[in-house]
Structure formats: structure tokens, C-alpha cells
Amino acid sequence: xxxxxxxxxxxxxxxxxxxxxxxxxxxxxxxxxxxxxxxxxxxxxxxxxxxxxxxxxxxxxxxxxxxxxxxxxxxxxxxxxxxxxxxxxxxxxxxxxxxxxxxxxxxxxxxxxxxxxxxxxxxxxxxxxxxxxxxxxxxxxxxxxxxxxxxxxxxxxxxxxxxxxxxxxxxxxxxxxxxxxxxxxxxxxxxxxxxxxxxxxxxxxxxxxxxxxxxxxxxxxxxxxxxxxxxxxxxxxxxxxxxxxxxxxxxxxxxxxxxxxxxxxxxxxxxxxxxxxxxxxxxxxxxxxxxxxxxxxxxxxxxxxxxxxxxxxxxxxxxxxxxxxxxxxxxxxxxxxxxxxxxxxxxxxxxxxxxxxxxxxxxxxxxxxxxxxxxxxxxxxxxxxxxxxxxxxxxxxxxxxxxxxxxxxxxxxxxxxxxxxxxxxxxxxxxxxxxxxxxxxxxxxxxxxxxxxxxxxxxxxxxxxxxxxxxxxxxxxxxxxxx
Numbered sequence: 115x116x117x118x119x120x121x122x123x124x125x126x127x128x129x130x131x132x133x134x135x136x137x138x139x140x141x142x143x144x145x146x147x148x149x150x151x152x153x154x155x156x157x158x159x160x161x162x163x164x165x166x167x168x169x170x171x172x173x174x175x176x177x178x179x180x181x182x183x184x185x186x187x188x189x190x191x192x193x194x195x196x197x198x199x200x201x202x203x204x205x206x207x208x209x210x211x212x213x214x215x216x217x218x219x220x221x222x223x224x225x226x227x228x229x230x231x232x233x234x235x236x237x238x239x240x241x242x243x244x245x246x247x248x249x250x251x252x253x254x255x256x257x258x259x260x261x262x263x264x265x266x267x268x269x270x271x272x273x274x275x276x277x278x279x280x281x282x283x284x285x286x287x288x289x290x291x292x293x294x295x296x297x298x299x300x301x302x303x304x305x306x307x308x309x310x311x312x313x314x315x316x317x318x319x320x321x322x323x324x325x326x327x328x329x330x331x332x333x334x335x336x337x338x339x340x341x342x343x344x345x346x347x348x349x350x351x352x353x354x355x356x357x358x359x360x361x362x363x364x365x366x367x368x369x370x371x372x373x374x375x376x377x378x379x380x381x382x383x384x385x386x387x388x389x390x391x392x393x394x395x396x397x398x399x400x401x402x403x404x405x406x407x408x409x410x411x412x413x414x415x416x417x418x419x420x421x422x423x424x425x426x427x428x429x430x431x432x433x434x435x436x437x438x439x440x441x442x443x444x445x446x447x448x449x450x451x452x453x454x455x456x457x458x459x460x461x462x463x464x465x466x467x468x469x470x471x472x473x474x475x476x477x478x479x480x481x482x483x484x485x486x487x488x489x490x491x492x493x494x495x496x497x498x499x500x501x502x503x504x505x506x507x508x509x510x511x512x513x514x515x516x517x518x519x520x521x522x523x524x525x526x527x528x529x530x531x532x533x534x535x536x537x538x539x540x541x542x543x544x545x546x547x548x549x550x551x552x553x554x555x556x557x558x559x560x561x562x563x564x565x566x567x568x569x570x571x572x573x574x575x576x577x578x579x580x581x582x583x584x585x586x587x588x589x590x591x592x593x594x595x596x597x
Contacts, residue, residue, distance in 0.1 A: 136503050137173045137562040138520045139534020139543035142473075142484050143511050144391075147568060148240035148250050151300050153469050153486070154399040156315030156380040158240045158248045159304045162390065162513075165241045166568040168252065171541070173562025174232035177501070177524065181219050181270070182557035188550050191215070218555075222272035228289070229260040229501045229525070235564070246304035250317075254296045258465055260499035261289035267337075281338040290328040292462055292498040294321050294406055296376065310384040310392060316377065323372035323406040326357040326462050330495035336422075345425045347447065352417040354440075355460045355496065357408035371411050376404025376464050387475065397471040402464040402500075409459035415440055416456050423447040463497035465490065483508050501525045505545075514538055520545055532560070539566050 140149045147166025150157040183191060183198060194215055201216040210216055220226045238252025265285035266272055276282060302315035333351040340346055359369040380399030384392035425446045433439060444454035470487040488503040502525050509518040520532040522545055534543025541564040544550055549559030 154380040155317040168238035171564025177558035180226040219270040250300035257293040259291035319376040357412035372408035374406035395473040465498040465500035
């Protein structure tokens with residue numbers, strides 16, 4: 115039982131490593147099209163093309179310090195999963211045998227964390243209607259999981275090294291996981307301002323929820339292990355909710371367990387520039403405001419006790435599904451299998467955030483420098499957890515080619531160097547090159563890719579002239595690309 119939490123953390127990482135935090139390379143530039151709406155719903159009107167279609171794009175981000183594998187990186191790890199061994203199997207003063215990887219855990223006194231996000235964006239389109247209006251739509255599937263920090267008492271090494279008869283106190287903690295899909299519609303309008311153009315935009319989203327979970331412990335819980343097969347707990351104040359069609363299923367399936375609505379609101383101001391471009395661009399948005407009500411295959415439990423209650427772990431050994439586990443825990447700790455169940459529906463909030471962008475165009479060049487801040491809005495435990503991000507990204511931007519080097523500070527602690535490239539209609543990148551190219555302690559990775567369609571030229575002279583006039587330029591035409 116002492117390894118279960120550790121294994122769950124690692125499974126989340128290994129299963130989701132193929133899908134990004136902010137996927138900056140696919141959303142920042144002026145050829146990002148419909149993908150740029152995910153950072154700011156008003157940014158579509160600064161897009162340089164008359165229309166843009168996203169065929170498919172996908173990305174994922176994982177970072178944890180609960181456990182790590184060494185020496186390896188993402189692709190090396192995926193090809194050597196059967197070669198992982200416990201680090202305790204090898205003396206610390208001796209190198210690992212050739213071909214083997216060692217699984218390490220966080221020091222027992224260190225607060226640990228998990229942050230994961232993954233999404234797949236299917237068909238999506240952005241169209242400029244002329245006259246300062248644009249519309250867009252997209253379909254997107256997302257998953258997020260994380261915790262702001264687990265108390266050291268839940269670290270694997272702390273549990274493993276603590277004698278069974280020695281009591282410990284587990285501090286408060288919370289965590290959540292959520293998977294859902296979005297059907298989104300966007301509208302933006304551009305207005306003249308004293309310095310340039312002001313764009314206002316909104317994206318409304320119909321949400322379908324699939325799997326959801328949150329846990330919140332509000333108290334310091336004394337715990338002890340009288341024997342190898344039992345745990346005694348006191349002073350519980352624990353809230354747990356789960357919605358899943360797979361709690362008592364033998365075959366995993368993806369089915370709806372809830373629905374809801376969301377909205378993104380944003381504004382973008384461009385300053386100066388000519389010939390359909392700008393000198394400076396500033397954006398601000400509130401993204402992922404919304405909720406999902408889970409009312410199918412949903413359970414919300416509250417576990418509260420004062421004196422010590424004994425939890426017999428042997429009752430879990432014969433379980434083949436998760437569903438009866440709640441009845442066992444309730445029966446053991448509260449004296450009745452139904453005592454902990456308080457509702458068969460609950461609400462999960464989306465990972466709301468403030469998104470700020472600043473973009474500077476280096477004069478008469480194809481070089482830009484961008485600063486992006488995504489700041490999580492504090493929410494209760496029943497919400498998807500997202501990381502904070504601050505990124506500075508220089509980029510070279512051309513109709514047929516672009517390249518970026520984002521330098522990101524994730525959660526105000528972890529500095530990451532990334533790189534991305536767009537060649538025509540194909541985008542490939544990572545906001546964390548270390549997890550892909552390095553060969554050291556692997557505790558996370560980030561990778562994304564996408565393919566899209568848009569005009570094979572910059573558009574008609576009428577389109578360019580209209581765009582240039584709205585920016586105060588002279589309507590100079592742009593030469594088509596020559597093969």
C-alpha cells in the first residue's frame with residue numbers, strides 16, 4: 115500500500131507525456147490564427163491572413179518533483195520503461211548498470227507538487243469579415259491535474275522510512291483532476307483609437323465533462339500504523355468528489371458525466387506601425403471562466419471524525435473496481451457504508467486565469483519580442499489546477515517560416531528554455547527543451563505540434579489595403595511568395 119500514491123503519480127506522467135503548458139509557438143505570432151484565441155479572444159483581428167483553419171493540434175505539459183527518473187529524457191524514457199528500477203536497489207556510491215534507469219523520490223522533508231495539462235484541438239477556423247469584424251469557432255478536448263503542494267508526510271520516502279508504530283501528523287492539502295471538451299464560438303470587433311486600433315473579443319463555450327476528481331483536507335490529521343495492514347486516523351476533515359463512468363467498469367470508456375458553460379473575454383490594443391503591421395501590441399484577457407456540473411456517475415463525500423478510527427487495509431485487497439472503496443472507507447472510519455456520501459452531483463470550476471501579452475515589432479524587420487503572463491486566479495478546491503507562467507519570447511516571423519525561443523518561468527520557480535518552428539502549415543515545438551534533449555533527472559516534459567490551412571498567399575490587394583488603411587498605412591501591396 116505504501117507505493118500506491120507514488121505509482122499513481124508516475125502513471126499520470128508516463129501516460130500523458132505525448133501530448134503544453136501554453137504552447138507559445140503555436141499561439142503568439144501573427145500567423146497563429148484561430149490558435150491565438152486561446153490566449154486572448156480578441157487577438158484574431160491582428161492576424162495577417164484573411165482566414166485560418168486549424169486541422170489538428172495537440173500538446174501536453176507535465177512537471178512533478180514527487181518522483182524523477184535518471185539519467186534520461188522523454189523519448190529515451192518512453193523506449194526504456196521496462197528498464198526502470200527502484201533507486202534503493204543500488205548503492206548510492208556505485209554507478210547504475212548499463213541500460214538501467216533509477217526511480218528516485220523527493221526527500222522526505224520536501225513539499226512536493228504535480229502539474230499536468232494536455233489538450234487536443236480539432237477542427238477550428240478564424241475568418242475576417244472585413245470592416246473590423248471576425249468570427250471563429252473550434253472544438254477542443256482538455257485535461258488538467260495538479261496540486262499546489264503535498265505535505266512532506268505524504269512523500270514516498272517519508273512513508274517508507276517512518277516506523278509503523280510511530281505517529282505522524284499530515285498537514286492540509288488539496289488536489290484536483292478534470293477532463294472535458296469545448297465547443298467554442300468567437301466574435302471580435304476592432305475600433306479606432308487615438309494611437310491605433312482597439313480590438314474587443316469574446317469566446318463562449320459549451321462544455322462537456324468526462325472525468326473529474328477533487329480532494330481537500332482542511333485539518334492536521336494525526337496518523338499512525340499499528341500494524342502493516344492498518345492505519346489509524348483522527349481529526350479528519352476531508353472532502354472528496356469524483357465523477358466517472360469507469361469507477362465500476364471493467365473496460366475504460368469516455369462518456370459524458372456532466373455539462374456546463376464557459377467564457378473568455380479580452381481586449382487588444384495596437385499602437386503605431388504601417389502596411390498592415392503594428393509597432394506595439396498589448397493584450398489583456400480573462401480566460402477559462404466557467405463551470406461544469408457533474409450529475410451522472412458522480413459522488414461527493416465528507417469524512418469527519420475526532421477520535422482515532424482504524425482503517426483495515428486488507429479490505430481493499432480483493433477490490434477489482436474503485437467504486438466500493440468509498441463504502442469501505444466510510445464503513446471503517448464512520449461506522450456506516452453510506453455515512454460519507456452527501457450528494458450525487460457537484461460542480462467543478464474551470465482553471466480561470468488572467469492572461470496578459472505585450473508584443474514589440476523591431477522596426478522594419480521580421481523580428482518581434484513578446485512577453486506573456488498567465489496568472490492563475492485563486493479558486494476553491496473544486497477547480498482544475500493550472501500553473502502560473504511568465505515568458506519572454508523573441509521570434510522571427512515570416513509568412514512561410516517562423517522560429518521562437520521562449521524563456522519561461524513556470525509557477526515562479528522553474529526556469530525553462532523552449533524552442534518552436536513553423537514551416538508553412540506545420541508547427542512543432544516545446545516550452546521545455548531540457549525534458550526532451552537533456553539526459554539527467556527527468557521530472558517532466560512539454561511538447562506540442564499542429565497542422566493547419568490558410569491562404570497560399572497574403573491575400574488580395576483589397577484585403578491588404580483595407581487592413582493597411584485601418585492601421586493608418588498607405589495600402590502598399592505585398593509581393594506573393596515565389597517558389
